[in-house]
Amino acid sequence: xxxxxxxxxxxxxxxxxxxxxxxxxxxxxxxxxxxxxxxxxxxxxxxxxxxxxxxxxxxxxxxxxxxxxxxxxxxxxxxxxxxxxxxxxxxxxxxxxxxxxxxxxxxxxxxxxxxxxxxxxxxxxxxxxxxxxxxxxxxxxxxxxxxxxxxxxxxxxxxxxxxxxxxxxxxxxxxxxxxxxxxxx
Numbered sequence: 408x409x410x411x412x413x414x415x416x417x418x419x420x421x422x423x424x425x426x427x428x429x430x431x432x433x434x435x436x437x438x439x440x441x442x443x444x445x446x447x448x449x450x451x452x453x454x455x456x457x458x459x460x461x462x463x464x465x466x467x468x469x470x471x472x473x474x475x476x477x478x479x480x481x482x483x484x485x486x487x488x489x490x491x492x493x494x495x496x497x498x499x500x501x502x503x504x505x506x507x508x509x510x511x512x513x514x515x516x517x518x519x520x521x522x523x524x525x526x527x528x529x530x531x532x533x534x535x536x537x538x539x540x541x542x543x544x545x546x547x548x549x550x551x552x553x554x555x556x557x558x559x560x561x562x563x564x565x566x567x568x569x570x571x572x573x574x575x576x577x578x579x580x581x582x583x584x585x586x587x588x589x590x591x592x
Contacts, residue, residue: 412466413527415459420535421519425452428506463537467563467587475579475589481557483548483568530582544568550576564588 418425429452432445504515525531546562546569561584562568562576571591578586 410527411462413530414523415462416532416535417523417526418455418459419463419537422456422536425456428452431506460537466581467541467543475577476552477575477577478550478552478558480568480571480574480576481549481551482572483546483562485569486545486547486561532582532585538563541565550578561585562588566591 429449432448435442435445436449504518505511506515542565543563544565544567546564548560548562548568550558550560550562552558560578562578563581563585564587566588568576568588574591576591577589579589580586
């Protein structure tokens with residue numbers, strides 16, 4: 408997983424926050440309480456969201472990639488707790504910040520940059536609302552490689568993978584823990 412993809416995925420994992428900030432800033436502009444900070448904030452968030460979305464789409468779209476491997480799907484189950492993990496990790500802590508106060512914005516940036524550093528450095532891949540909107544699901548799977556070794560892997564797929572036990576699947580690795588389903592053979 409490239410650093411650019413990691414940064415984009417991390418930024419998009421905070422999509423509800425960015426939407427909230429744009430709403431607050433737009434409200435301040437409409438009510439006449441705007442400053443240049445609100446305008447700059449909206450521009451930066453919008454540009455970063457567009458660029459990050461394009462990078463995410465390009466990385467996840469189905470296309471031939473080097474490093475793809477064929478495995479036999481032995482068993483799998485859909486991860487159901489990931490949405491709760493997302494809410495607890497990314498959304499709830501953000502209620503502690505008041506983005507209309509500059510000192511609170513600085514505190515948020517310290518929190519955000521620290522979390523970004525850790526997630527990007529360790530290539531942490533987390534579910535986010537954007538992936539949910541595009542109907543990606545996370546699965547815990549046991550797969551068999553060409554040497555007939557069973558490997559436990561987390562797989563991201565848009566199809567119902569639990570219905571395909573025994574099928575040969577083509578996977579592309581996103582990081583050490585996650586792979587994305589490219590095709591079913």
